Amino acid sequence: MKRTAVYALTTQGGRLGRRIAEKMDGDLFLPRELAKAHGGEPFDRILDLLEKTFAGYRSHVFVTAVGIAVRAIAPHIRSKIQDPAVVALDHRGKYVVSVLSGHLGGANQLAREVAAITGGSPVVTTATDTEGVVSVDLLAVQEGFSIDNHSAIKAVNKAILNGEPVQVYDPESRLGGDWSGIEWSSVAEEGDWDPSRPCVWVTWKIANPSSKRLVLHPPVLVVGVGCNRRTEAKEILNLVESTFFAHALSLSSLLCIATIEEKQGEEGIIESASHLNVPLFFFEASRLRTVEVPNPSVTVKKHMGVYSVCEAAALLKAGAKTILVPKTRSRNATLAVALQC
Structure with missing residues (x-):
């Protein structure tokens, strides 16, 4: 998903929109006749354009009246959980209004960032912000x-x-x-x-x-993974999900996956991390050897040069001394969980 889309309808608004887009590394959208003269992505109707862009950007900046912005985004609004940040400002950049997803989407912060560029004032109307208390x-x-x-x-x-x-x-x-x-x-x-x-x-x-x-x-659970060559992602994911369920752990607290560097090309592990939307870390065997684990394996030592992959990788990445969930296995994979200190 791209970061920021900037929309303007007038020549003066287009100039300001270009400045904002350049500062925020965003994409500028202008009516076709203005785009020819001033650059930017051309569009014919802003309502049609938003059908394509609304879900494709994390934030939207309208250098237009608030009403125009509201009418443009209205058909696409779903919930505060899903919606991107939307702000609107006048073509002089004097007032930047947080329109949609002030907190979860980040529109309040976006309004402050845009106002810092234009030299204007952010306008934030969420109750906790106006009262000066934390949300x-x-x-x-x-x-x-x-x-x-x-x-x-x-x-x-x-x-x-x-x-x-x-x-x-x-x-x-x-x-x-x-x-x-x-x-x-x-x-x-x-x-x-x-x-x-x-x-x-x-x-x-x-x-x-x-x-x-x-x-x-909180994202504090580190999963260490080891597996045979060409183990499918489906098996690894099933092991992760069943282990978390068995120990009443929330997948929403999963921080990352860790393993040995020899598994850098293992598609099953790579796909699993991508599916779970968490980063993947690889450790050299020499570093894993320094970690004391509850279940060292002579078999793992024979094939990988270390007594542990999953437990050692989990503990090392978490910076922990004790394992939360010791080595658990499926037919072709092993898994352990450590709690980040």
Whole structure:
């Protein structure tokens, strides 16, 4: 997916749009007659253009009236989870309005970035921003957490805005950010929370969400993988999914996959990482040999020159001393899970 699309309808707007597109490394779209004279991608009708571009860019900048932007994007809006960031500004760049996906999509931040380019002022209307308090969904995005149940965001943010206490279950202190000005109470044990009050629940385990319990999954689980040559991705993925399910681990907390460098050309591992949308790391055998593992294997040593691939790779990448899930195997693959320190 491309980063930024910039749209303008007038000559003056086109000049400003070009400056924004150049600064943000974006694509500029102009009416056909303006595109001929000033460059940019030509279009005939902006409504037709948005059918092609809306889902293809992470952010959209309209150098137009807000109403034009709203009418152009209206048929394509789905949900705050899926929609890209949209901002609109006047052709002088004086006011940059956050139009769609202020928090999760990043439109509020986009408005600030565009305003910095134009010398104008960002206009942000989301309640938590106007009140100067943190939004829990924005905090989750900033920390790289996955939100399990977006429906609970409203209850938590409402409590924050009203100055009501918010329960926080975060036993490993994974949730950073600025909580100043928020009344919150720590939940020490899983069974201690009050289901009648809003709660932010930070965990790498599978959790049952509710309308008032917002479940956030931090990316902290490292999967180490070893396999025979030409092992199919399907087998590796099945092993990952079944192992996570058996140990009540959330796939939303998967940080990455790690293995030995000899597997750099192993398509099954590469495809698995791509399917799970996580990075893939390779370690030299000499580094894996330095890691103490609970299940060393003479067979693995014979073929790979190390006593462990999956456990050693998981521990090394996670920076951990103890394994969370020891070596588990399928017919052609092995897997271990470590918790990032």
